[in-house]
Amino acid sequence: MKKLAKPLASIQPEYDYVIIGSGYGGSISASRMARSGQSVCLFEKGKEFLPGEFPDSLLNASKEMNFIKGKSTSLEKNGLYEFTMGNGINVFKGCGLGGTSLVNANVSIKPEDRVMQDTMWPEAIRKDLASFEEGVSRAREMLKPNPYPENKNGYPILKKTEAMRKSADFMSSPFRLLDINVNFETKTNHVGVKQAKCTNCGDCVTGCNVGAKNTTAMNYLPDAYNHGADIFTSINVRYVKKVQGHWQVYYHPIGIGRDNFDAPLLFIKARNVILSAGSLGSTEILFRSAKMGLKVSNRVGMRFTGNGDVLGFGYNNDERINGIGLGNKGTDQIANVGPCITSVIDLRERDNLEDGMTLEEGTIPGPIRSIMPNALIAFSRLAGKDTDRGFKDYFREKFREIRSLFLGAFHGALAHTQIYLVMTHDDGNGTMKMDDEGKLTLNWEGVGKQEIFNKVNGEMFSATQALGGTKIPNPTWNNLMNYDLVTVHPLGGCGMGESAETGVVNHKGQVFAGENGTDLHEGLYVLDGAIIPRPVGTNPLLTISALAERSCKLIAEEKGYALNYDFAVPSNLDGEQTSGTGVQFTETMKGFIGLGETEDFEKGFAKGKIDNNTFEFTLTIQTEDIDAFVADENHAGRMIGNMIAPAISKEPLSAYNGVFNLFIQDEGDKERKRMNYNAELISPSGENYFFEGFKDIYNNNVVDAWKDTTTLFITLYEGNLPGGKIVGKGKLVIKVSDLLKQLRTVKSLHPKNNEEGRKAIGEFGKFFAGNVFETYFKP
Template identity: 70%
Template sequence: MSRAGLRVCLLEKGKEFLPGDFPKTLLQASREMNFIRGKSDNLDRNGLYEFTMGNGINVFKGCGLGGTSLVNANVSIKPDPRVMVQEEWPAAIRENVTTFHDGMDRAWEMLKPNPYPENKNGYPVLKKTEAMRKSAAFMSEPFRLLDINVNFEEKQNHVGIKQPKCTNCGDCVTGCNVGAKNTTAMNYLPDAFNHGAEIFVEINVRHVKKAGKQWQVYFHPVGIGRERFNAPLMFVTADRVVLSGGSLGSTEILFRSAQQGLSLSQQLGKRFTGNGDVLGFGYNNDIPIKGIGLGRKGTDAVADVGPCITSVIDMRGREDMESGMTLEEGTVPGPIRTIMPKALITFSRLMGKDTDRGFVDYWREKWRELKSLVLGPFHGSVKHTQIYLVMTHDDGNGEMTLQDGRLAINWRGVGKQEIFRKVNGEIYSATKANGGTKIPNPTWNKRMNYDLVTVHPLGGCNMGDDATKGVVDHKGQVFSGEDGTDLHEGLYVMDGAVIPRPVGTNPLLTISGLAERSCKLILDEIGLPLSYAFSPPAEPDRNTSPSGTGVQFTETMRGFFGLGEVEDYNRGFERGKRVRSEFEFTLTIQTEDMGHFVSDPQHPGSLFGTMLAPALSAHPMTALGGVFNLFIENPNAPERKKMKYAATLQSQEGKTYYFEGFKDIYNDRVVDVWKDTTTLFIDVHDGSDSSGALLGKGKLVIRIADFIQQLRTVKAIHPTSTQDGVKAVAAFGKFFAGNVFDTYVLP
């Protein structure tokens, strides 16, 4: 959409992670783990590894700028052609699959998948891959190396990002700290940025609402302290909205939108599938596997672990498509490797099935277990363990609902479907080829009702020919009612939520191809041409990122506003008080670089948030693009300084106002420092700037209780270290206190 010249704003719930930022230890990983029922337990809960606990099936997905691509296994594999002509798909796709294949080709060009280069450029043949070859031969099933989104040579990529080559560290699914993994943060996102897209992270989108010909997107900024003041949601407006929160996220946003009055199909939340995902282990094999990620032990040298997945035993060619499956090997990422020796020994005792027998073999296995317990996971039984990841076809009859404000997944008994017994039989055969002990998914047992875990949640906003069969049409546009083919103009879903059935293999390329297809069709309707030629900037714009460490805080002020009073602030306050015309705001103020903030005579910062003014709007208004100036000196009155606030306000009714406020910092021997620094005199103008008609004046103050909460929100932003953050906050405090001292003590 950016390439087509549209103005694009991307709102991402997760944080931005750069290579080197991802967890390297179990403690670091635990801080990024978010166990929830839906993303709605707590507006501020945010972690890279998001686990949603359901009834019958649990979901793991990534949450960050780049989504699950940050923590997936990189596999780009085309679906079985038979999958795309099944009756669950809209006729426009079934009858013209070429448009989908064209979309996959465009995604392929952006993601640049390629197979692991065995015996090339210093890359060794991997032990885990050799074991898979042995398993495939034993099972009489086809084996091949997979195309994976990993870079195996040092280069500047096609969108201008410098990428190192893969070091085979094996830590793909906790986040690539090397930078070699071709996540969307390495291609699609910087390409969008290069074409003008604005990207905002840690924005928790809650629902969308139709407002005339536009859409309002309501959100909560994460981690800035607004929840301490029970502040309302903010919103932005757009001509078109594309939901890409994944199967769970997009479905929940639409559920919440329906609660706000948006008319939607009754199919919302239905046709949920885990894509037939099964996790298993070939534990304590007779041959080494070396499938343990290096974590902090990683170096620039090419190791012998390898990317998370490199090969597949492809069993999708069976006559019965629903019985087909793909069986792939995996690695245990370094940050969680320390838990593996005890965990695997325990699982092997509780549910393992040894595939070979014999007195000598028994003692060899015991000796390897002892080595793992004593020497760690790089030795013994864990070193000899193969991780299996299988995808197949479940019946796709899971359902998501919104219960008590939380997204719930309901699919009791899904793990008892016959296909999963077949999968475990294939895992047993693959393990037997290498003389190990087959361990199924730890939750797949009678005591836990054969619950499953999926890393490929699909459905919930599935495609259909009309609203009785789906939530969106073939290009992802949302149906506007419970039946028929009428559509919400400008509202789309583009992610795994639209897929109406399991695809029987890794769905990354299928999702990407459908999204590319939808974008092309939408732009064709708008009449905008789209160029796919890559022309990255010669040198990235270094000025787009702050060079120093900033500080932010959130404050609430309350008072009264006199509509029609344009002369005197106190009279405006009194008039507003008489008629109960209250005015309240909760604003977050940021300085991007404390060094620049202190040295610039204007001491500038930005502000955003919400304002409540019943005289202007019955609903909270959003303040965006605001400017804050702290302790500005007046050359004509050196004894006075000002704190200035200014922002454009957008009302839900579609009106625009301009807000200005100032605090008068002046030692008049009567007014004390507390009153000066906590009293704001305000003006509100009609329109988007101060040239509009003045509508009224008023006065706001900070209450003691709100000030205490405000102090708790002060924090450093984008610090390079904890010490750097402490220094930035201290510098802000010193600047503030110094100006107060100069004004009220030195005179």
């Protein structure tokens, strides 16, 4: 499978839709808007992972763990596994192309009708559940949920599933296999992506290295790509602004070195913006946008819920479970572990909706299995409750613990441990706030003391009692930790409502334009779990997806788009990546521009210096294939970044469609070479400019080598093409301190391995140094 994300420098200055986030809401929005014929740009904060690139060991997993707490507001933090520490509740979510779908358990289950009929939902949804059901059908059509195929096509009945059947019988409660978004046959799927069948490795929640898991990176996102959407990763969106009838999206590209130069944010223009960065991300962007002047409801950050999530363990059961993922021991053979979740004890049919819950089994992913024997022994002593007694049972349990300690997680107590994930109905009164330093905080002190969690604890005890094990609650759910909770299903923060007094968005996700009333921001939407106004009592992915499908259809109808749902568009995603290894670096140059000077660069520089008309840029230059770059006589790379020229624009300008040419022959003088810099500029106030610069590489004195390679002669034109009215001319230079910073930004792009990366950087350095030597030192 080819990568979906395009090079950073391919970003265009304006789109019909800019979509922020690539989980279920963002991926669906990108697919549907692209299918409607709109130009679409999707920004994802995380990186792109293909099957086989997810961590399969504790060391590799630890490199992708991003813990967010305290006052840090770093723009560069970026890991697949993102943990946000709050007051009373903590959140785990995925951060990569595909969002949390990359690290969830893929369970597609509808909420009860009673949930959707709750008055917390806008009347337009409650009175038209058929539109919600249509959204469910559309999501199922793309995500392809199906139950685990017991005793079919070589798939065995799983011991963890059999244990759940035994628990359900003991509890006199309904059991069933769940619909999960997992592929159980090798095939090319409906959007043209070749997928392998599930190998039962159990590593769904650290990332599927087989490619069998139907994440949004396997369906909605490739579908968006097939219909022309531009997808970009490692983009940290900060806020949005409404200017002159369009939206401006301000962002920071991660990992390219702009932070070394304290470079300002970049921005692009959009007719419409869809926030789909998740409950925390979308809420944070709206908070920050409000600080920048956007009028929104005072309900932003309210009605946060953890969806009643509770993690627990049935530790050291008499029954073997095999609930440990294979990690780096995975093979192509069908194992006996199974997908992360396959079955449920459905306890939702209670007289009181709020007492209902779903109890599902899970697996411990392979990359963290090595830490589990010691951890669960400790947790069992701290908070565990044994469900059976007797000397014989005691010695059997101790023997299994010793086996786990000495032989590892595939043996003994760990191999006899059932993992439980329960979802129920908390009161949804958590809050998110943004402090003065721009840091999002979660606040829900005492949430774990709600009575419903004692009931959940009781049901987990019963399920474990049927298996003769020790019930261990969530390790943070104890008096010492003030009964803190951990959720993998954060919802709310931008909840739906009838007006700004009761919600942040309306029934289709459109943002209310102020603190009261029903006025709406034209072209601004939130479509993800943030808009759900209450817990749904079960896995929420299908609810989120159905609402996003519903909203996209309504938006298309309202705006007159022809939204086509068929799969006739051919895919070009099959096969391997064909491009070689590229090189990237970020450069800052500073100087002066003389406004009104149209002939002479030195005069422009002198005039600009007298008038204090400073000019500087921070540009990232990318070559996608260093071998092709060297072989091409134009030696062309691409550029993106921004320029600061206070005399021209009070705010930084963003540079797009930039072209960089390194050491090309001067057409008028065979003794000269040039480095060319050309880019379109857009200003926040709406003006367009074209930037043209060159470095004159000519040996009239050996000591000129430094001066020539660090001096740029610049011309600025009105409009977005060269040849327009000249605004001014001048000169920029590289300071030694900035050059040293620049050297730290040099990195390889998409190398197959470390050796390929080093080789590409070496080739670039060799080409640069060779041209300098040829020009200034060769006899």
